[in-house]
Amino acid sequence: MTRTADKPSAEFDDRAGALWDAIVRGDEYAAADAVAAALDEGADAETLLLDVIAPVQARVGREWAANRLTVAQEHTATAINERVIGTLAHHPAVRRAMERHRGAPRGRVAVACIDGEWHALPARILAEVLRLRGWQVDYLGAQVPTPHLIAHVHRTNPAVVALSSSIATRLPAAHAAITACQVTGTPVMVGGAAFGPGGRYASRLGADAWAPDARAAAARLAAGPLPQPPPVHRAVDDLPHLADQEYTHVTRTAPELVRRVLAELESRFPAMADYTDRQRRRTAEDIAHIVDFLGAALYVDEPDLFSGFTAWTASILVARDVPAHSLLPALDLLAERLVDHPRAVGMLARARDAVRSPLPEPTDLPPGGASDVLA
Structure with missing residues (x-):
């Protein structure tokens, strides 16, 4: 077929x-x-x-x-x-x-999802494709803590670690995992929607290779060994914009940001007065997701990541008969709380514009990317 x-x-x-x-x-x-x-x-x-x-x-x-x-x-x-x-x-x-292939495998590959990443099906499909292509595959599954991944690398000495992530909020954890693997001398291939259109965040986070799907990943591995990472990988040098501490501030104060925005939201969005307890819990979850994605966008310094997520969230709400403009007061309140953080304020302004623009068709995963099959 x-x-x-x-x-x-x-x-x-x-x-x-x-x-x-x-x-x-x-x-x-x-x-x-x-x-x-x-x-x-x-x-x-x-x-x-x-x-x-x-x-x-x-x-x-x-x-x-x-x-x-x-x-x-x-x-x-x-x-x-x-x-x-x-x-x-x-x-x-x-x-x-x-x-x-059993007597002469091409080599050994460890396939794992980033810590906190529970979309395991793409990684599982990659593992099976590589096995069919003759690789010895260690499939570690979803949500693999980085220390356990590194312990496995030391124990088994794979030729490559293939890391999968579908949700961009896991990009900081992906960066840590990539760096930790490279310190052992093991090259890293990454994939999944979290790494953005064309894998734009893969190189930013120092990955040795990116592939859009399992076929491409298998073809790249068959073409020859990935380049060996440098002996010492200094992760801080990959993302010099983090020196402004905006990412650190947003992530460390995230619970307080969510609490304060939720407390003030009803005065900006009077329809909340009629919300059920369940609707209020869902609103709190939505605000928490917004703050998480803002943190991820600050980490990779990518405004489109946040505006794309916000437009996606609006499209999901509209499909559930919740007006897109209901997001705007929360974005305004966040901007007021983060007024001393210019990168964050700029991203929030672009997100407001995205909500006011024609919305994309709802998909299962927020930008960057669809639920491509990879690793």
């Missing part, structure tokens, strides 16, 4: 449709049977991973963002897709194909 970007095959559409129908029903067995049947018929395992399972998972995210799937349905669908990948990995046809 093959598929090109401009001409999907009918076979691809049928198999993706069957998998979609099964996961929407919450029928794990039907989903697993659909993939097993495709393998029985001779379908290519990598193509199933990247052109069936991954697009179906992306559709799950889009449907949640558009408020056509509940959070529970989205979690169920994701859990089923994880089990489906397990079915594929253990299918006899796939096991036979992998046996050909």
Whole structure:
């Protein structure tokens, strides 16, 4: 089974449709049977991973963002897709194909999600693609604390560490993990939506390579070894703008910022007077996310990251019948609290403009990037 970007095959559409129908029903067995049947018929395992399972998972995210799937349905669908990948990995046809590489693997790769990153499916798909390509893969899963990652690197000595992150608030943790791996002499490849369009934040954080998807990651590793990192990597030199302490201030005072904005918000947005307790809790969560993304944008000095997130948040709210302009008072209150921090104030001003502009279609993940399959 093959598929090109401009001409999907009918076979691809049928198999993706069957998998979609099964996961929407919450029928794990039907989903697993659909993939097993495709393998029985001779379908290519990598193509199933990247052109069936991954697009179906992306559709799950889009449907949640558009408020056509509940959070529970989205979690169920994701859990089923994880089990489906397990079915594929253990299918006899796939096991036979992998046996050909067992005696002479290309090398060892550790695949892990950044500490705090719970979107594990992209990393799992990358791990399976690399195994199919003949690599010995240590898949460490979601939310891997950096000290444990480094302990694993010291114990197993992989040729490469592949790090995945989908949410930009994890970029500071990604920077720490990249640096810690490089100190051991191990090169790092990164990927996922957190690293921005075209992987723009990957180089800023000192990664040795970036790939937009699992195919590209596998091709880059097959092309030759990644360059060895320098013996001493000075992370502070990567981001000289952090000397202004704005990132430090915003992150250290985040709980207080959220508390004060929430306390003053009703006077700026009178509709809050009629909010239920649940709506007030959701508002507090939204403000906390705004502050977290502002911190991430300050860390990489990227105003578009924050304005993109704010526009995305507005689109998610609109899909749930909450007016986009309800975000503006919170942004104003944050700007007043951070008046002595020019980078933050400038980002908040751009975010206000983004909310007033035509909003993007809601997607499962905020910019930068869609839920691409990588690592």
